[in-house]
Amino acid sequence: MPERIALSYKNCSEKFTQSPDYKKQYCSIYLSRLKDMEPLLVGRIQRKWGDQYPICQLHKLTEQTYDKVIVIGTLFKDQKLKPSVLKRLAEGNQLMPQPLLTHFTDESDALYMEDEVQRYQILNLDHLKLVTGITCALLGSDVGKGKFQVNDFVFASFRTQIDRPVFTRATYVLFLSGLDFTHQEKHSVNLQLLTYWIGGLLGDSERVSQVCRVIIAGNSISTEPTKAKTTISMVSKVNDAPDSIEAVEAFDEFLLHLCQLVDVDVMPGQYDPSNHILPQKPMHFCMYPQSAQYKSFNQVSNPYKCQIGGLSFTGTSGQPIKDIMRFSEVTDSLEALQCCLEWNHLAPTAPDTLGCFPFYQNDPFIIEECPHVFFAGNQEKFASKMVQGDDNQEVCLISLPEFSQTHQGVLLNLESLICHTVSFETK
Structure with a gap:
């Protein structure tokens, strides 16, 4: 096989x-989010409406009468179907059973806007494609009784983007997700084919040599939670099952072969042995004693941001995208990815319905720089498209399928930003 292409790499995570600081309250993350996003929104306001309308804080709306005014705040979506700890405890005590739901929108959902001290109910703004945690600016008027009538709105939108590098030849990054080594017996042959292919043993050696990096986007150990015994306690303990330990050992063996061939970035996922809430820190190197000896083995965080050959990548193992689709009428993972760019946030539903650390000085999920490639792992199927921002930012959105279900990887051409699946299906 020809010598493999090597590109510069920088981990920006x-x-x-x-x-x-675990001693802080979760309200601090919304305050820091609003503080960081407000200057961006003021810039978007100037760009869209100029100085035509005054900007007013929510708690000062009643101090003066405005025909039309702009307010800035964080959206809160009141949903009666949203899971509740109190309801779960009541169900455990057989007081009030809850239906098993995977989607939590309802026609009775109501939208509110909050700032540091005030909350207003929002009227005339379609909440179907919105979720809690979005920071935005609304143009409208106070109609009394704590209600604000909306005429128009603006989000922070796409951030500035570094210049896209020029590649003189085709160069590829291979994406994988949902390897699920807990149930590897169901697709061990497909994993073996993947290893053979990346080593150039299945032909197509010219293209394989152009694969400079493999990014594994979460759920490598399992794609489903470990089952616990039924209990009413909210702190039930689940011991590490022998299956999980064997799965980690098998994954280490798989990575050992892979790291001898190409650079590999391993992100933790929802059901991997890492902290459960976001951001997930890199999995500990002691779990992978064989592969951790190689410099080509990189344990990275989730979310993950890096530059490969000057091209900017940002992505997650899929939890924020799935959560957006659970609590809104966004049904397509690519649409959810595009919404994140429009809202300028990687995980807007955290900490409301998606667990995260109680940040108080800054919100790390705010997108500070528009990536060239924006991906989400562990989705139902592969999909990809190019989207464009107002300042001609071009972003390749990629929905990565679970390998354990589809036996597919995704190959991205860094020269053209065109991607397609590579199937390791056996016939």
């Missing part, structure tokens, strides 16, 4: 690996 430092803000996702810092240790937070």
Whole structure:
């Protein structure tokens, strides 16, 4: 096989690996989010409406009468179907059974806007494609009784983007997700085919040599939670099952072969042995004693941000995208990814319905720089499209399928930003 292409690499995920202060309250993250996003929204307001309308804080709306005014705040979506700890405890005590739901929108959902001290109910703004935690600016008027009538709105939208590098030849990054080594017996042959292919043993050696990196986007150990015994306690303990330990050992063996061939970035996922809440820190190297000896083995965080050959990548193992689709009428993972760019936030539903650390000085999930490639792992199927921002930012959105279900990887051409699946299905 021809010599493999090597490109420069930089891990830019430092803000996702810092240790937070556990003594703080979760309200602080919304305050820091609003503080950081407000200057961006003021810039968007100037761009869209100029100085035509005054900007007013929510708690000062009643102090003066405005025909039309702009307010800035964080959206809160009141949903009666939203899971509740109190309801779960009541169900455990057989007081009030809850229906098993995977989607929590309802026609009775109501939208509110909050700032540091005030909350207003929002009227005339379609909440179907919105979720709790979005920071935005609304143009409208106070109609009394704590209600605000909306005429128009604006989000922070796409951030500035570094210049896209020029590649003189086709160069590829291979994405994988949902390897599920707990149930590897169901697709062990497909994993073996993957290893053979990346080693150039199945032909197509010219293209394989152009694969400079493999990014594994979460749920490598399992794609489903470990089952616990039924209990009414909210702190039930689940011991490590022998299956999980064997799965980690098998994954280490798989990575050992892979790291001898190409650089590999391993992100933790929802059901991997890492902290459960976001951001997930890199999995500990002691779990992978064989592969951790190689410099080509990189344990990275979730979310993950890096530069490969000057091309900017940002992505998650899929939890924020799935949560957005659970609590809104966004049904397509690519649409959810695009919404995150429009809202300028990687995980807007955290900490409301998606667990995260109680950050108080800054919100690490705010997108500070528009990536060239924005991906989400562990989705139902592969999909990809190019989207464009107002300042001609071009972003390749990629929905990565679970390998354990589809036996597919995704190959991205860095030269053209065109991607397609590579199937390791056996016939």
